[in-house]
Amino acid sequence: MGTSDDFDAFYAATSARVLHQVYAVCGDLGEAQDVVQEAYARAWTRWSSLSSYDSPEAWVRTVAWRLAANRWRSVRRWLTARARLGPPPEAPEPSPDRVAVLAALRRLPESQRRVVVLHYLSDLPISEIAETTGMPAGTVKVYLSRARTALAPLLAADDERKDSDVSTHP
Known part of the structure; x- marks a missing residue:
């Protein structure tokens, strides 16, 4: 053997x-x-x-x-x-908003990014996110709160850039 x-x-x-x-x-x-x-x-x-x-x-x-x-x-x-x-249909380019959201998400720590994606993009409730990730529900809530706090200025800055682009280009 x-x-x-x-x-x-x-x-x-x-x-x-x-x-x-x-x-x-x-x-x-x-x-x-x-x-x-x-x-x-x-x-x-x-x-x-x-x-x-x-x-x-x-x-x-x-x-x-x-x-x-x-x-x-x-x-x-x-x-x-x-x-x-025939070839698959052309996929549309991502919208500027989608690009901005993905860029902002990349700036979050991986654990926060994971819970944000599961909650907001996959529509999972806190309890299911906790079960899926093995995190306590309280930790999931804290990560969501911290992620929202971190994302707000990043997405607001992108909105301000878009507004200034519109105002400078008639």
Whole structure:
């Protein structure tokens, strides 16, 4: 039965070779790295039986090639569908207000930004935000209050800039 040390040694001895082989087949290094990583992750979960195979490397290589082939089939299906349906509709550019709100949100600490987004953009009540984030409800309320206090001058400054732009451009 293979041990984790055995798997580590197997990985160290074979991973570069398998990566090069899969890269040569699929022609995309990032894709090859992804599928080889997935193949070795699958090998790890089966290592107790896979370690007794004559060539565990062949198993990993086969799994990686199949994963790459499945991805190519998915891409081909997507391209066929896109050709049939046409390109997706153009997404409108974000409004200046949306850009200003996102810029202001980025200036908040991550924990405050998270509760503001959950409360105001996802319409979640305080209790659900507390449950989702693992924070006490009182902490959620404090973060919302602090975030509103921090956002007010940032958004007011943006409104003042817009007003001055309108007044200087007839």
